[in-house]
Amino acid sequence: MVTYKTIVGMEIHVELKTKSKMFCGCKNDPFHAPKPNIYTCPVCLGLPGALPVPNKKAVEWTIMLGLALGSEISLFSKFDRKNYFYPDLPKGYQISQYDQPIARGGKIVIASEAKQSFSPRHPELVSGSKIASSSRFNLIGTSRNDGKTIRIHRVHLEEDTGKLIHSTVNGKKVSLIDFNRSGVPLVEIVTEPDINSSEEAKAFLKKLHQIIRYLDISDADMEKGSMRLEPNISVKIMSLRINAKQSFSPRHPELVSGSKIASSSSTPRNDDESELPSYKVEVKNINSFNFVKKAIDYEVGRQIEILEAGETPVQETRGWEEKKGVTLPQRRKEAAHDYRYFPEPDIPPMRVTKDQISELRTKIPELPDVKLARFIKNYQLKPEDAARLTDEVELANFFEKCASQLSIINSKLSIQSLANWIINKKVDYTKASPEELIKVITATKQVKQVDEVELTRVIDQIIAANPQPVAEYKKGKTGIIMFFVGQVKRELKGRGDAVSIRKILQEQLK
Amino acid sequence: MLLDKTISELAAGLRKKEFSSVDIVTECYDAIEKHGKELNAFITVIDNTTALTYAQKKDNERTENTSPLHGIPFVLKDAYITQRIRTTSASNVLKNYIPQYNATVYQKLLDAGAILIGKMNMDAWGHGGSTENTDFGPAKNPWDTTRVAGGSSGGPAIAIAARMSAFAIGEDTGGSIRNPAAWCNITGLKVTYGRVSRYGTIAYASSFDTVGPMARTAEDCALLLELVAGQDPYDATSSPHKVPKYTQKLTGNIEGIKVGIPKEFFGQGLDSEIKKSIDIAAKKFESMGAKLIELSMPMFDYGLPVYYLIGPSETSSNLARYDGIRYGQGRNQFTPETMRRIMIGTYALSAGYYDAYYKKAQQARTLFIKEYEKALSSCDVLLMPVNPTPPTKIGELMSDPLANLLADVYTTLKYWIRISARN
Numbered sequence: 001m002v003t004y005k006t007i008v009g010m011e012i013h014v015e016l017k018t019k020s021k022m023f024c025g026c027k028n029d030p031f032h033a034p035k036p037n038i039y040t041c042p043v044c045l046g047l048p049g050a051l052p053v054p055n056k057k058a059v060e061w062t063i064m065l066g067l068a069l070g071s072e073i074s075l076f077s078k079f080d081r082k083n084y085f086y087p088d089l090p091k092g093y094q095i096s097q098y099d100q101p102i103a104r105g106g107k108i109v110i111a112s113e114a115k116q117s118f119s120p121r122h123p124e125l126v127s128g129s130k131i132a133s134s135s136r137f138n139l140i141g142t143s144r145n146d147g148k149t150i151r152i153h154r155v156h157l158e159e160d161t162g163k164l165i166h167s168t169v170n171g172k173k174v175s176l177i178d179f180n181r182s183g184v185p186l187v188e189i190v191t192e193p194d195i196n197s198s199e200e201a202k203a204f205l206k207k208l209h210q211i212i213r214y215l216d217i218s219d220a221d222m223e224k225g226s227m228r229l230e231p232n233i234s235v236k237i238m239s240l241r242i243n244a245k246q247s248f249s250p251r252h253p254e255l256v257s258g259s260k261i262a263s264s265s266s267t268p269r270n271d272d273e274s275e276l277p278s279y280k281v282e283v284k285n286i287n288s289f290n291f292v293k294k295a296i297d298y299e300v301g302r303q304i305e306i307l308e309a310g311e312t313p314v315q316e317t318r319g320w321e322e323k324k325g326v327t328l329p330q331r332r333k334e335a336a337h338d339y340r341y342f343p344e345p346d347i348p349p350m351r352v353t354k355d356q357i358s359e360l361r362t363k364i365p366e367l368p369d370v371k372l373a374r375f376i377k378n379y380q381l382k383p384e385d386a387a388r389l390t391d392e393v394e395l396a397n398f399f400e401k402c403a404s405q406l407s408i409i410n411s412k413l414s415i416q417s418l419a420n421w422i423i424n425k426k427v428d429y430t431k432a433s434p435e436e437l438i439k440v441i442t443a444t445k446q447v448k449q450v451d452e453v454e455l456t457r458v459i460d461q462i463i464a465a466n467p468q469p470v471a472e473y474k475k476g477k478t479g480i481i482m483f484f485v486g487q488v489k490r491e492l493k494g495r496g497d498a499v500s501i502r503k504i505l506q507e508q509l510k
Numbered sequence: 511m512l513l514d515k516t517i518s519e520l521a522a523g524l525r526k527k528e529f530s531s532v533d534i535v536t537e538c539y540d541a542i543e544k545h546g547k548e549l550n551a552f553i554t555v556i557d558n559t560t561a562l563t564y565a566q567k568k569d570n571e572r573t574e575n576t577s578p579l580h581g582i583p584f585v586l587k588d589a590y591i592t593q594r595i596r597t598t599s600a601s602n603v604l605k606n607y608i609p610q611y612n613a614t615v616y617q618k619l620l621d622a623g624a625i626l627i628g629k630m631n632m633d634a635w636g637h638g639g640s641t642e643n644t645d646f647g648p649a650k651n652p653w654d655t656t657r658v659a660g661g662s663s664g665g666p667a668i669a670i671a672a673r674m675s676a677f678a679i680g681e682d683t684g685g686s687i688r689n690p691a692a693w694c695n696i697t698g699l700k701v702t703y704g705r706v707s708r709y710g711t712i713a714y715a716s717s718f719d720t721v722g723p724m725a726r727t728a729e730d731c732a733l734l735l736e737l738v739a740g741q742d743p744y745d746a747t748s749s750p751h752k753v754p755k756y757t758q759k760l761t762g763n764i765e766g767i768k769v770g771i772p773k774e775f776f777g778q779g780l781d782s783e784i785k786k787s788i789d790i791a792a793k794k795f796e797s798m799g800a801k802l803i804e805l806s807m808p809m810f811d812y813g814l815p816v817y818y819l820i821g822p823s824e825t826s827s828n829l830a831r832y833d834g835i836r837y838g839q840g841r842n843q844f845t846p847e848t849m850r851r852i853m854i855g856t857y858a859l860s861a862g863y864y865d866a867y868y869k870k871a872q873q874a875r876t877l878f879i880k881e882y883e884k885a886l887s888s889c890d891v892l893l894m895p896v897n898p899t900p901p902t903k904i905g906e907l908m909s910d911p912l913a914n915l916l917a918d919v920y921t922t923l924k925y926w927i928r929i930s931a932r933n
Contacts, residue, residue: 042611046831048604049591049613049710053746081827083859092830340859342868345717345824347746 004307005236006300007276008201009153009193012208014218015160015184015226016058022159022185023052023095029180030163031224036178044183046090051346054079058185059102059350061217062157063360065187066103068211068367069152073357077102078349079157083340088162088177096188098341101156102350108211109147109369110203150204151192160184187218193232193276198296201231202289209289210368214393222287229286233299234277237307279315283327286320295320299327371396379403379415388423395422398429405434413442450496455488459504462487473509481505513537513673517730520676521578524569531565531572531581531625534676538583538627541674550649551659551668553588554596554629564625578733580623585675587663588629589636590616591710595626599712600644601634602843603832613710614742615679615721622737627675630665634845635829636683636714638662639921640907641690643847648904651693657901660690662714666724667694677725677734681711683718684817685896685921691724692896698724699731700921704749706735707742715824716747718817732756765799770889774810775920781899788895795893803889809881812874814919819858819871826855850911895920 021028024043033039042050066073080098162182166175189208195201209227212220220227281303283295303313318327343349366374368390375386375396390396402418405411421427421441462484463470473480481502488501512520512534523529539558546552561583568581588598590613598604612620620626633643641649641664649664651657652672659668666678667690680687682700691698699722706721713719723734739753771792776785796802829852834840844852858867885892898919907913 047591047610048597048599048607048712048831049609049708050611051709051745051747053744083827083830085830085833087835090831090836092833093827338861340827340856340861340864342823342827342859342864345715345747 003238004300004304005238006196006198006296007193007234007236007280008195008198008296009232009280010189010191010195010201010204011230011232011282012189012205013160013228013230014187014189014212014220016061016187017218017226018055018057018061018185020055021183022055022058022157023183024050026183028184030178030184031221031226033180036165036176036180039180040182044090045179046092046182052095052344054347054350055185058157060360061215062102062155062187063352063357064215064364065189065212065217066106066155067357067361068215068364069103069106069108069155069189071103071106071152071155073103073352074100075352075354076100076349077352079344079347080341081344082158084337086161087175088164088182090162090179090182094158094161095344095347096158096341097156100349101154103155104153106152106155107149108152108204108207109149110200110207148194148200150194150200153190153192155187155189158186158188160186193234195231198293198300201296202293205229205289205292207368210391214365214367216365216393222289225285225287227287229289229292230282230284231286231292231296231299232280232282233296233303234280234313235300235303235307236275236277279313281313281315281327282317284317284319284330291320291322294322294325295327298325302327365393368393375399379419381416381419385416385419385423389419395429398422398427398432398434402434402437405438409438411438411442413438413445417441417445450492455492455496455501455504458488458491459484459501459508462491463505463508470509481509484509511537511673513541513676514726516727517578517582517676517725517733520582521580524572524581525574530569531583532562532569534581535561535565535583535625535627538674538676541672542628545652545672546674548650548655549652549659549668549672550647551631551665551672551674552585552628553598553600553631553646553665556595556627561625561627568623568625577622577737579619579737581625582623582676583625583627584619585628585630585666585669585678586616586626587632587666587678587680589632589681589712589714590629590679591712592616592626592629595629597629597712598646599635600632600641600646601845601848602645603839603841604712604837605645605839607837611710614707614744615738616710618738619679628669630663630669630678632665633662633686633847635712635825635848636662636681636686636719637825637845637848637851638907639685639689640902641665642904642908643845645843645845650904651901653695654901656903658693658904658907660693660897660901662686662690663698663724664690664694667691667696667698670694670696670724670726677723677730679734679738680722680724681714682720682722682921683714684821687720687722687724688896688921693901696724697727697731698722699728699735701735701739702749704747705739707740707745707748709742709744713824713828715821716828717824718821729757729760732760763799764795767795767800767891768803768889769795769800770803770805770885770892772805772807772810772885772892772894774807775894779898779919780895783900784895784897788893792893805885805888807881807885809874809878813878814916816871816874816878818854819867820875822851822855823858823868823871824855826852826859847911897921 018028020026021044024041026041026044027039029039043052063073077097077100079095081093082096083093085092160181160183162177162179164175164177168174191204195204209220212218218226281299283299286292286295306313317330319330321328371390372386375381375390376383381389389399399419399422402422403415406413406415406418418441427437466487469480469483484505485498485501489496489498512529515523520534524531542552542555546555565581572580586592588600591597591609591611593609593612597607597609631641631644631646631649633639633641634645637643638661640658641661642658649659649668651659652668658664663680663682663686666680669675670678671694680698682688687698687700701720701722703718703720708719708721711719711721721738723731723738725731725734736753736756741750742748769792792802832841857863
């Protein structure tokens with residue numbers, strides 16, 4: 001009996017929105033540049049003799065991101081050169097960080113609601129033998145009750161490359177390079193392979209995106225490419241214990257000596273929880289959470305088919321083809337680049353003091369989880385409403401301004417009504433002012449309110465005018481009460497709320 | 511001849527109007543006219559009308575307060591980026607390259623009012639110690655044109671020795687200022703790493719490259735360093751330490767100074783005449799009140815191998831930008847010596863070899879720093895030879911790549927520990 005487990009680690013690149021680029025004073029605004037190659041200088045063009053000088057703000061923001069993720073901030077870190085040739089890389093190397101990143105470790109806990117939405121669209125792919133009658137594969141998902149922890153491996157800082165544009169000029173196919181993006185500060189976040197489903201991947205990414213937006217360090221706009229997503233996907237064969245011995249019967253007896261077997265064995269089968277498959281497939285530069293989800297689902301299916309055939313998927317880089325809904329091979333990873341990393345000699349190592357880290361910690365705003373808990377507690381909001389309101393920090397701030405305005409003007413309007421209004425009417429917080437909004441809500445509510453005297457008068461009037469339905473009601477046809485509610489509502493021109501009208505009617509008709 | 515004078519003497523004469531910038535610059539061009547072709551020191555000579563017009567302008571605007579370099583002609587090793595003036599690093603790869611900006615050191619000299627006369631021949635990318643590894647033809651020693659001038663800053667040394675310039679800015683990575691200064695009998699200063707901004711210096715090995723003066727005398731070098739040194743916002747490795755008034759320290763009094771003489775530098779392989787000259791110098795210092803202290807620096811033997819791992823590693827990365835797409839010439843235009851260094855460096859940085867070579871070399875570098883710290887705790891200065899032999903015959907080193915590397919045996923030991931050295 002064989003089951004399968006999805007194993008995904010994510011690499012996420014995020015362009016920081018500092019004023020200037022990572023290693024020079026050029027404007028960092030590649031997406032709004034009116035023309036190509038205008039925000040450039042000797043440094044970001046990689047001209048002979050030019051030298052990089054690191055952007056302090058970018059380093060500070062990376063530390064803040066690390067702190068927000070609960071990472072350990074390195075007191076000593078450095079930049080390294082990652083050497084490779086590509087036309088969009090004018091120096092022939094990218095300044096990045098290799099073995100001493102700014103931050104290590106940390107985690108993101110995915111909210112348990114993300115779990116609930118783990119209703120498989122392809123039940124045949126999910127969780128085991130119970131649905132197994134029609135199941136082709138037994139895929140182990142995760143189904144713990146609490147939020148799930150996705151560990152962060154590291155957070156490091158590097159520079160973005162130029163942008164290649166392949167087009168036709170005067171009937172000739174050409175590749176053009178725009179260096180406006182060259183040298184833009186880029187943070188890379190790498191997770192541990194803790195993600196075990198496409199849903200988890202999506203939930204993780206949404207949470208990370210939210211944190212980055214809260215920190216206000218990047219637009220994290222996936223469509224434009226200021227946040228780029230790369231899942232590393234593999235599938236692990238989980239055999240039952242009975243088979244454990246069998247899987248150990250060595251196909252290559254010469255390799256069986258201690259620990260070598262696990263790493264040398266060509267079969268990815270292994271029951272040890274911590275052991276990873278011998279291959280992984282990287283899907284490059286995906287620009288939406290949904291595409292990541294689809295790409296993982298597709299890859300898992302594809303890889304299981306290969307494993308079912310008794311083979312091991314090839315370690316490679318693939319690209320997501322949204323139109324066809326498939327991943328396609330880009331380059332083989334087994335002949336992986338040797339990037340010849342070595343310490344960047346043009347930039348002295350960075351030393352950060354504990355005091356500096358504490359100082360940066362004070363600059364971190366209230367983060368989504370804390371804000372959510374506070375909204376639920378302080379405003380007595382329903383968790384789902386609080387979640388909606390804290391989804392974007394701007395909306396949360398707007399809500400709080402409205403809430404404080406309520407108490408300032410001593411309004412009778414309830415916080416929950418305010419929350420409902422903002423959520424249901426999808427209030428545009430960029431345009432509305434809290435004061436105006438509260439006036440509008442209050443006015444609308446007032447119009448809807450009817451004083452009791454008037455209400456009783458109208459109800460009496462309606463009862464008097466409809467003896468026939470009254471008789472029917474009294475005979476036990478109680479459903480007819482909705483007719484009366486409708487009549488009263490019409491008379492009141494839509495004012496009043498149905499619940500109280502119904503309550504009074506029931507009293508009167510006894 | 512005006513160019514026999516030191517920079518201070520020239521500056522004083524200019525102020526007193528004993529002669530003009532035009533006079534000095536004219537002397538330079540006369541010498542270039544006479545010896546330029548034979549010595550092959552220049553890659554680019556600035557058009558003399560331009561330089562003379564500039565000199566005239568300087569003469570007109572001179573006041574009591576102008577810089578001592580105001581109106582003084584100079585040359586640059588062709589490793590320095592000069593806006594609108596061709597900059598080649600003596601390589602065909604950059605043979606038509608016209609830069610868009612100025613190196614910091616060049617800008618400082620321009621701001622002081624100095625006058626650029628030419629861009630000088632060198633070993634391409636700094637790869638060499640004889641100015642023979644150049645795509646512009648070997649430079650020749652003005653004292654014996656059958657011999658090399660040294661390198662890689664050969665052109666600048668020749669220009670000063672042959673009175674074609676008042677001073678020069680060279681660049682020293684593994685002896686590139688000291689070696690040609692010694693062989694051309696001028697004064698060169700390899701400064702402490704970070705003392706002078708490297709911005710706009712075409713990189714050979716970034717963690718070793720230093721920008722330093724080459725001139726007639728120690729006083730000239732002190733004056734020049736005072737002007738070009740200092741922190742540069744464009745170079746993250748430039749030192750924040752304040753620049754001392756070096757010229758005020760030239761008192762001539764060396765009474766009580768402890769001169770360390772590391773015995774390893776005077777062993778086998780050192781030419782007897784060079785040894786004799788150093789002995790004479792040592793005796794002279796002693797007679798002036800200095801104390802000679804013999805000491806031991808046993809790491810000496812490892813200097814060269816460590817340098818030839820780290821230098822090529824860095825250069826293999828630094829030269830990656832000349833990828834054949836951007837500067838009009840392909841990578842097949844590198845000379846065999848440069849290709850060798852790129853290959854050695856690429857190999858040393860490769861996965862599986864990094865720990866054995868590059869990392870080990872960096873660890874050894876730390877040991878050298880400690881050894882120098884120890885040596886300099888028992889003395890104030892170290893006295894040692896620059897080169898093991900007198901200048902070689904032209905072609906000799908090129909036919910033997912290993913000998914070419916070994917020529918740097920003494921100088922390589924000094925630069926990666928980031929201290930200063932003077933010829």
